[in-house]
Amino acid sequence: MIEFQPVRLEDRATIERFTMSSDITNCDLSFSNMYCWQEVYHSAWAVVDGFLVIRFQIDGGERLGYMQPVGEGDCARIIPALREDAHAHGQRLRIVGLTDQGRDMIRNMHIGQFAFESDRALEDYVYAADDLRNLPGRRYQPKRNHINRFTAEYPDYRYEELTPDRFQACMELEREWRQVHEGHTSELCAEQRAMQRGFAHFAELGMTGGCIYVGDRMVAFTYGSAVNDHTFDTHVEKADTEYDGAFTIINCLFARHLPERFTLINREEDLGIEGLRRAKLSYHPVVIQHKYLAIHLHPDELECKRLWTTCFGDEEQFVDSFLIRYYSRRRMLCIERDGGMAAMLHLLPFESELGRTTYIYGVATAPEHRGEGLATELMREAMRLIEERGDDAALLIPSPGEEWLRDFYGRFGFEGRTPVEFVTKDGFDFGTGNAADDLAMFWQRRPEQQRPERLRCLWNGK
Structure with a gap:
């Protein structure tokens, strides 16, 4: 270790x-x-x-x-x-x-x-520091207009360096800001604790900040520190939204007060919050910094990836996304031959208008083992498990253009051509890549149950 x-x-x-x-x-x-x-x-x-x-x-x-x-x-x-x-x-x-x-x-x-x-x-927004300092050209005209309106409405505003005597006012403004953003309470409470720790050791951490006052009231503040010799990271930026333009002017003036050696400013991620994403994009980052997750694959995952790529030809990025987000060994059935995975399928849990619905996904047989009845063996076991655990329905999408597959799956009780939509938090495409081809065949525990004209399936896994 x-x-x-x-x-x-x-x-x-x-x-x-x-x-x-x-x-x-x-x-x-x-x-x-x-x-x-x-x-x-x-x-x-x-x-x-x-x-x-x-x-x-x-x-x-x-x-x-x-x-x-x-x-x-x-x-x-x-x-x-x-x-x-x-x-x-x-x-x-x-x-x-x-x-x-x-x-x-x-x-x-x-x-x-x-x-x-x-x-x-979770990707970082990285900007040219001079763009934030000067807001040049037509694309930044709306930002300059915003600042002009703020300075016209609040002519007594002033920019001040963030010093320890102003930390309490920052915490009070942060609490007011947090009340407006209570939809993200856990993240913001953690952020508040991080702010308190930062303020307690501001100089020791090499942090610097600035704030905007209108009269005696602090209406915005920000602070951060260096990532490297030429990149500054803005850790926190808060403003009173009652003062229109406060965010824009603190952003600009703080950038102007940073040392010239900082040619890049990182304003961190948007956490998937749509309004925050629009705001960060409106400042025209020079790069949205990828931050990749790499997971070392277990032997079964390696075999799944190999077979998937061989049989379906999907890009590596798609297969990796499936393995990282949705793969589980306990949801896969497979048959091994000659020390490797020869055939597989995945039983994925969804909820639909029909009730608890299993999606039979990624049915594949290695080319050298086709014609040996492996897919039939896996489908029989899949249907046994589906019936045994009391699922209300099962579905699958035969590969477009492979009409013989409909006859094959029909032998296990699947029928129909029903449009289907898969709903997940991250928008992963469990279909064919073309919504028009996402036509599912169904098995139902109660065949008399009316099937909707279009089925909506909501991910129900962990």
Whole structure:
């Protein structure tokens, strides 16, 4: 096992010796973020063969994640050490926050061993600092108009450096802001605790901030710290929404007060919040920084991926997304031949207008084993399980253009051509890729039950 130690204030110089010289702009590698969110993620660090490694608890739970190792050269060479550390804790290796370059390093050195995916809600928005400072050109005209309206309506406004005597006013404004955004209570309460920790050690963490006053009232504040020598990370920005334009002007003026060495400003992720996404896009980021998750695959997942790619020809990104989000060994039936997976199918849990509905998905047989009756054997076992556990219905979508499959599935009680829609939180496409071809065949426990003209299936798994 690697000897990790908790991220402490006294570790800042050691950690920043790696991060400050790095080109990685990921906001999670800001020392201030590591320290301020310590209560949630329990971040710890170690140096492994010349690379800084950060280990943390994903979402504050039991699963361990490892940040992209930071150092000179190819970080993929220390992956076996991380894998052993994860295994020592009874877990698989999960690497979080990989850049495109980091993903390619690991993919090329550990061919086929990992599945990769970037969650759009967690990708960082990175801007040219001069764009935020100057708001140049026609595309920023709406922002300049917003600022002009604010300065005309509040001519007594002023920008001030964020100093300790103003921290209490910041917390009061944050509480007011949080009341308006109570739909995200858990995240915001955690953010409040991170703010308190940051304010308690503001100078020690190398943080800097600014605020806007109208008269004696603070109407906006922001602060952050460096990710590396040329990238600044904005950790927090809050404003009183009663003062139209407060967000726009604090954003601009704070950027102008940052040292010129910062050529990039990271304004972090949008968490999938639509309004926040629109606001961040309206400032025209120079890059939306991918932060890939890499999961080391178990042997059954590797076999599933191999067979899926061979039989369906789907892109690797699609197969990886399925494996990371929805695959479960307990929901797969398979037959092995010659030491490998020869045939498979997946029994996926949904709820529909028909009740508890199993979707038979990804039915595949390796080309060299077709004609041996393996799909028939799997379908018989699938239907036995479906009936045994009392499901109300089952469905499947035969491959478009393969009419013989309808006869094959008809032997197991499936019939019809009903349009079907799959509903998931992340919008994963469980269909064919073309909604017009998503025509399902159904088996029903009660054949007399009326089938809707279009079926809507809601994911019901964990």
